[in-house]
Amino acid sequence: MSDAAVLSIRNATKTFGQRRALDDVSLEVRKGEMIALIGPSGSGKSTLLRSISALQTIDAGPGVIVAFDGPVQENGKISPNVRRTRTRIGMIFQQFNLVGRLSLFTNVALGSLGRIGFWRAAFGLWPAETKQAAMAALHRFGVAEYATQRANTLSGGQQQRGAIARALVQKAKIILADEPVASLDPVSARRVMEILRELNQQDGLTVIVTLHQVDYALRYCRRVVALKAGRMVYDGSAEGLTRDRLIDIYGPEFEDVFWEGAPQ
Amino acid sequence: MSVQPGAIPPPPSRSLIQRAPDMLLWGGVIALLLIAFGPAEIHKLPLLWSNSDNMRQFGRDFLHPDFSDWKLYVDKMWLTIEIAMWGTFLAIVLAIPLGLLASRNMTPPWIQLPIRRVLDVVRSAPDLVIGTVFIVAVGLGPFAGVLALAVNTSGVLAKLFSEAVEAIDRGPVEGVRATGAAQLHEIIWGVIPQVAPLWTSYALYRFESNSRSATVLGLIGAGGIGQLLFDSLNAFAYTRTSAIVVVIIVAVSLIDMLSQAIRSRLM
Numbered sequence: 001m002s003d004a005a006v007l008s009i010r011n012a013t014k015t016f017g018q019r020r021a022l023d024d025v026s027l028e029v030r031k032g033e034m035i036a037l038i039g040p041s042g043s044g045k046s047t048l049l050r051s052i053s054a055l056q057t058i059d060a061g062p063g064v065i066v067a068f069d070g071p072v073q074e075n076g077k078i079s080p081n082v083r084r085t086r087t088r089i090g091m092i093f094q095q096f097n098l099v100g101r102l103s104l105f106t107n108v109a110l111g112s113l114g115r116i117g118f119w120r121a122a123f124g125l126w127p128a129e130t131k132q133a134a135m136a137a138l139h140r141f142g143v144a145e146y147a148t149q150r151a152n153t154l155s156g157g158q159q160q161r162g163a164i165a166r167a168l169v170q171k172a173k174i175i176l177a178d179e180p181v182a183s184l185d186p187v188s189a190r191r192v193m194e195i196l197r198e199l200n201q202q203d204g205l206t207v208i209v210t211l212h213q214v215d216y217a218l219r220y221c222r223r224v225v226a227l228k229a230g231r232m233v234y235d236g237s238a239e240g241l242t243r244d245r246l247i248d249i250y251g252p253e254f255e256d257v258f259w260e261g262a263p264q
Numbered sequence: 265m266s267v268q269p270g271a272i273p274p275p276p277s278r279s280l281i282q283r284a285p286d287m288l289l290w291g292g293v294i295a296l297l298l299i300a301f302g303p304a305e306i307h308k309l310p311l312l313w314s315n316s317d318n319m320r321q322f323g324r325d326f327l328h329p330d331f332s333d334w335k336l337y338v339d340k341m342w343l344t345i346e347i348a349m350w351g352t353f354l355a356i357v358l359a360i361p362l363g364l365l366a367s368r369n370m371t372p373p374w375i376q377l378p379i380r381r382v383l384d385v386v387r388s389a390p391d392l393v394i395g396t397v398f399i400v401a402v403g404l405g406p407f408a409g410v411l412a413l414a415v416n417t418s419g420v421l422a423k424l425f426s427e428a429v430e431a432i433d434r435g436p437v438e439g440v441r442a443t444g445a446a447q448l449h450e451i452i453w454g455v456i457p458q459v460a461p462l463w464t465s466y467a468l469y470r471f472e473s474n475s476r477s478a479t480v481l482g483l484i485g486a487g488g489i490g491q492l493l494f495d496s497l498n499a500f501a502y503t504r505t506s507a508i509v510v511v512i513i514v515a516v517s518l519i520d521m522l523s524q525a526i527r528s529r530l531m
Contacts, residue, residue, distance in 0.1 A: 084444065086443065091439070097436050099436040101461075110440055121446070
């Protein structure tokens, strides 16, 4: 891993039954990058992100995933120290994955589970620092007024901003966002993408975001990585993603993956 | 719509071979009922009417409940409810870890399967049998009843609890896991909030049925209103029996109504 790299995936392969979800994928991510991960449905985008936070294992073999300076998983086994690494990686999900019956505040405070004392965390005795950080994050994303409401009473956009606030309370250095806007209306989607960009540019966080909408990838990310049937087929600048390359990735119906019009 | 060429196909019909399993099943059920007719003494059905003198005496006394000892009845009824409360509480304390360990999505098969088998055994033993065992261990009295209820109910609740856990949404648990939380924290913050309403509902429901079971446990000497009921029945004191039955019905209905009100608020 080079000096500035915070994340390194080497020769990652993952098979589900007969299907190759990831096929020998290698990716180096430098600190402070904002990377869009694109590709058709089932191309392995989510599998790759979930493997980075060790929510699932990759196949045994040469594949290895290293975050910061320790392995997350290698040879098909999750590292015993994964919880320490996970505290520094915030994960944003398409379905938000907040705990519906808990208040938005509690959901955001859960971000501190990995770094406060075991029994404090078990009983929800949040330290003052956690409480302040949670409210600051909610305020920053414009959802502080919903702090006491149950998460499942909030709109998708509000829940997703809560989920990002949780990653902030976690003090994550890397944000992995798995289709963060796929379940949102266009206005909320833009809001969430702008928050992710702000976290990247102002807070210096490294962001990897999987996107269905290629125009969002081009607008918000300098570097784009494309997967197709588990293989990495493009890794380069957003500008280099020409019409021909898009047809190569998505097929002739590539215009379907644009929300606001494809490049001509 | 365009007209399709050719004849109209015949309506679906099932051949004799396709119907054979159904016929075998129903034939078997009927055969079993016929075999059981004699041993279950179903031929005594007419006695319900021919013994009408006895029934009339019984019915007359029942319509004149003797409430002179009502303080004692209420006192014993309360003792029965106290037995049910502690039996249910101890069962919940046991059922939470057992239910989690018996859930397919929480533990590997080599933990989950043996625990399920143990729960099956515990559940299949009736309260009365467990109660007699505990009477040997701790002597006659309410505590034997508490233990009997606790054992049986923990088996039932653990099974129901684990089914609720198996039906949860995996997403929020992964959301908690991704923060770097420990496994216990995942359960406390990701699993328990999702199953809490269902678990509470099941526990209340079991408390309802335990207040009934606790009455029956009086039969084997576990104290409470049940013991009083059987004593007065054995003494043919139907007017007292009737008063006790009224107390039981009122108390159990009140508990039912209260717990149903709480459960409907939870869901």
